Amino acid sequence: MKTFHHLIVEQIQESDLQQLKGHCFVFPTKRGGVFFKRALLQKYGHHDFMLPTIFSIEDFVQRMTGLSITDELTLLFHLFKIYQKRDNDLEFDAFYAWGKVILKDYDEIDRYLANAKQIYSDLQNIKEIDHVFGYNDEFREIIARFRTLTEKQDKTKLLTEFLKIWKEVGAVYEDFQGELLKEEKAYGGMLYRNLASVLSQDHFEHPFEYYHFCGFNALSKSEEVIFDALVKAKRAQLYWDTDNYFMVEKKEEAGDFMREYRTKWPDSIWFDADSLSDPKTVHVHAVPQNMAQAHLAAKLAGELIHQGAKPEETAIVLADEKLLVPFLYAMPLHDHKVNVTMGYPMKSTIVFDFVLCYLELMRKAQTTDQGLVFHTYDLRPFLSNAYTALFHEGIYQQLNEWFVREKKTKIGLNELLDKVKSSQLQALLKAGKQWEDIANALKAYLTAAFYDFKEKDSGLTDREFIYFFLKSLNQLNDYLRQKETFSLRLIKKIIQEHFRAVKIPFEGEPVQGVQVMGFLETRTLDFKHLIVVSANEGKLPTTRNSNSYIPYGLRKVFQLPTFEEQDAIYAYHFKRLLQRAEEMHFVYDNTTQGDSTGERSRFILQQLKRYKKLEHYTILEKSYEGLIPKAINSNEISIPKGPEVNKLLSRFLQGTEEGKFLSPTSLTNYITCPLKFYLKNVASFRELDDLDEDIDARNLGIVVHEVLEFLYKPWLNREIGAEQIRLLKGLVEKQLIDSLERNKIIQENQQLSGRDLVTKQVMEQMIQKVLDLDAQEAPFKVIGLEAEEFETLVAIDGIGKVRVSGTIDRMDEKSGELRITDYKTGKVEFVSKTLMYKDPQAYIDKYFDDPKYKSGFQGYLYAVLTKGHFDLPVKVGITSMRKLSEGTQWLRDGQTIPADTITMFEEKLQNLVREIYDPAIPFAQTDDLKRCGYCEFQQLCKRGG
Ligand code: SF4
Structure with a gap:
């Protein structure tokens, strides 16, 4: 197979070799350059000549401008300083997230040679906003994005703040450029703009005699100007890689840019493949679940090599980079050399979790006369991380048993050190609360972990992760040291x-x-055998993520890239990658679990439609039922629904003696992980550390619920006004003491002091605050407190009716609406309202896909449970005890829930329950390792500590 790089080398004659040393070859990526060098040496390696300079485009602009691209954090600190001059109260903390978005927008503005001043023209009032942003929906989306970054909830404030930033962002742009140039710093876009402008000047001193730009597509405006200036000066050649069909067929988005370039630069060198005329074999594999995809890909790769495919002509392309680690675990590394050329997200690594857990532990540790005191609530996540157990095996289990046995909620440093066997861990725990000491301790620990892996000749990927983390930490530390x-x-x-x-x-x-490799790393590369994994819609191409404050309308006007171009870019990369392959495997997840759409990518569908008309193409489609037979990873746990399990499941049916039902919590357990649901809610399996919920948090929940119930009980089915609620406030302390005693949290008549006193005060403040919030809402009629009488039944053929029920904390009636409120002590997250307006079904689906939305899931479930019992429109809200200042957070922005939405949720709920009872679907482990982070069954599943 002749690759794109071989074709470029063919253009170089033996007689040209001696001139190459003054030439420069530029590729979109570093990898492209490496493959070109190999192809060049393959052909001329036995000749005596000096290699040309080979660059990625990013390195090229740095070399040409003599400036290097400064790292993001330094840039952010500079930008922050400028903003701070305009707003003294601005804190880095608040600035950080939206500052990153602005930085990215500046970068794009420069790459596309747009006029920042005009883009950020005075948006003085809402009228102008409407005019400029055009789409109100989009503006709402931008504000929503801003909200997630600032954690601010008050809408008016949010809008004012956003506009304040907008007003200044144009002027800041100029100051920022000036500041950076003074210090010889720059972001990428600045260099591109700079090079585009200096190249057109006559006196520009070229460091190379001749330039070759190879394998580009979708050029930014500045790249276009750079290439054009050099071509016009007869100093450059352009090499394009295309396929006939997408150049000829106008509707083919993959050829959108290339057709333009063919007209603009007719003297370029075009390598037009004619892929449709060559015979190819295409396999499409439908696999249930993410993990199974990784396993199948590893199996296919092994088989291909076994059948004689050359490893370096074989590529596994992961459209979802999260599958890298599962793939590497599944791939028999001893049999085959594997080269990974992709970026793996740091946030998905164990080392990242480890560092965050450690920092949280140290941050929350209290300094007392006897030294540091840790809370078990913070110790547990830290101890359960696999890296903590590296030097003290089983530490989580041992210490957790001790916490539970001794009913410990807090542990002094010395007491803890006695239990910790490893000196490395001891050093970490002793680091104190100063960042410099903490950073040193972390470095020492991770370095020891690195060498430990090395010594055992294991954890190859872990070593890469640790090495990279330490490198980045050092860099980060340089800044933090001055702060x-x-x-x-x-x-x-x-x-x-x-x-x-x-x-x-x-x-x-x-x-x-x-x-x-990841999808974008395939640029300019060709492989004979291809396995594309996560070939799902939503992953290939990736869902558009417009992390920008510049709206679509302005982007169009100023010719900045929009999502339409994004699709054309992906289409080109994908179709180019296939053009020289002889055998392709597309693996996709056909379930709708997690973030999977269950559908194959539209790119695959388009190609299959085209290929099916061609006789010399062989298309084989295969669907895998259940998990891949004989799980490649023997550690996988999956519980089939045999007679024993079915017997246990039957306890949730109507008419059984035990009176059990599926509760909102058990259902969210199922959404989190079917195996967890089985272990916890079906088999009632309790790990010792099941008591790992923080005792204080549990008590807090019980007591606060109980006191509010008792306070409002006399008002059941009556209307209560603000004045009466204020009177209830006087009863709080007495009810609270009663409840604390009833629940044996304090002894009868105990004189409260220390921690108990603080606990009581915290609870009291919470209850008082809830009453204050209620007084603002009064009058309303109390119609239910800790109500348990509502249930819904899901009929399953041949099995019976499954009961779904729960306890509704409070129901009241106000202004002709039924309001259901749930008190929560944990974090509350709802699915974005934008999605609710855009795609109601996808909005509801999210509640069933991601357990982080469990509060909203529970809210909608209550609306289903009470359906038909009240003749009132229903509204559901969550009162978070940890964020009482925000008041009750109402689902759907405080609107009542439309009947068809309740029905939509009900249908999904019924499907979920049917899936639980479906004999063909075993209780399998979640694919999302993050979900295992706080699971009490980590030991059993060998996931985590
Ligand atoms: S550790 Fe992970 S896989 Fe195992 S039960 Fe818990 S969430 Fe599921």
Whole structure:
């Protein structure tokens, strides 16, 4: 197979070799350059000549401008300083997230040579906003995005703040450029703009005699100007890689840019493949679940090599990079050399979790006369991380048993050190609360972990992750060292935010072994055998993520890229990748679990439609039922629904003696992980550490619910006014003491002091605050307190009627509406309202896909349970005890829930229950390892500590 790089080399004659040293070849990626070098040496390696300079485009602009691209954090600090001059009260903490968006917008503005001043023209009032942003929906979306970044909820404030930023962002742009140039710093876009402008000047001193730009597509405006200037000066050649059919067929978006370039630069060199005339074999594999995809891909790769495919001509392309680690675990590495050329998201690594858990532990540790005191609530996540157990096996289990046995909620440092066997861990725990000491301890620990893996010749990927993390931490530390005023909370947030977007580049010998890569890393590369994994709609191409404050309308006017171009870019990369392949495997997840759509990518559908008309194409489609037979990873646990399990499941049926039902919590357990649901709610399996919920948090929930119930009980079925609620406030303390005694949290007549007193005060404040909120809402009629009488039945053929029920904390009637309120002590998250307006079904689906929306899930479930019992429109809200200042957070922005939405939810709920009882679907482990983070069955599943 002749690859694109071989074709470029063919253009170089033997007689040209001596001139090459003054030439420069530029590729979209570094990898492209490496493959070109190999192809060049394959042909001319035995000749005596000096290699040309080979660059990625990013390195090229740096070399040409003599400036290097400054790292994001430094840029952010500079930008922050400028903003701070305009707003003294601005804190880095609040600025960090939206500052990143602005930085990205500036970068794009420069790459596309747009006029920042005009883009950020005075948006003085709402009228102008409407005019400029055009779509109100979009503006709402931008504000919503801003809201998620600022954690501010008050809408008016939010809008004012957003407009304030908008008003200044144009002027800040200029100051920012000036500041950076003074210090010889720059972001990427600045360099592109700079090069585009200097190249057209006559006196520009070229560092190279001749330039070759190879394999580009969808050029930014600045790239276009750069290429054009050099072509016109007869100093450059352009090489394009295309396929006949997408150049000829006008409706083919893959050829959108290329057709334009063919007219613009007719003298370029075009490599037009004619892929449709060559015979190919195409396999489409429908696999249930993410993990199974990784296993299948590993199996297919092994088989291909076994059948004689050359490893370096074989690529596994992961459209979802999260599958990298599962794939590497599944791939028999001893048999095959694997080269990973992709960035892996730092946020999905164990080391990232480890560092965050550790920082949280140290941040929340209290300083007392006897030294640091840790809360078991913070210790548990830290102890259960796999890296904590590296030097003390089983530490989580041992210490947790001790916490439970001794009813410990807090532990002093010395007491803890006695239980910890490893000196490395001891050093971590002893680090104290100063960032510098913490950073040193972390470095020492992770370095020890690195060498430990190395010594055992294991954890190859872990070593890569640790190495990269330490490198980044050192860099980060250089800044943090000068910021003594930064609290540990802020440092943790910076680390969290900073690493969230970071990808770990895997660096190896890229031309050897089976190639594993992300989709964008395939640019300019060709492989004979291709396995594309996560070939699902939504992953290929990825869902559009417009992390920008510049709306669509302005983007169009100023010729900045929009999502339409994004699709054309993806289409080109995908179709180009296929053009020289002889055998292709597309693996996709056909379930709708997690973030999977269950559908194959539209790119695959388009190609299959085209291929099916061609006789010399062989298309084989295969669907895998259940998990892949003989699980490749023997650690996988899956519980089939045999007679024993069915017997246990039958306890939730109507008419059984035990009176059991599926509760909202058990159903969210199922959504989190079917195996967890089975272990916890079906088999009632209790790990010792099942008591791991923080005792204080549990008590708090019980007591606060109980006191509010008792206070309002006399008002059941009566209307209560603000004045009467204020009178209830006087009864809180007495009811609280009663409840604390009833629940044996304090002894009868106990004189409260220390922790008990604080606990009581916290609870009291919460209850008082709830009553204050209620007084503002009064009058209303109390119609239910801790109500347990509502249930819905799901009929399943041949099995019976499954009961779904729960306890509704409070129901009241106000202004002709039924209001259902749930008190929560944990975090509350709802699915975005934008989605609710855009796609109601997808909105409801989210509640069934992602357990983080469990509060909303519960809310809708209550609306289903009470359906038909009241002749009133229903509204559901969550009162978060930890965020009482925000008041009750109402689902659907405080609107009542339309009947058809309740029905939509009910239908999904019935499907979920039917799935639980479906004999063909075993209780399998979740694919999402993050969900295992706080699961009490980690030990059993060998996931985590
Ligand atoms: S550890 Fe993970 S896989 Fe195992 S039960 Fe818990 S959530 Fe499921």
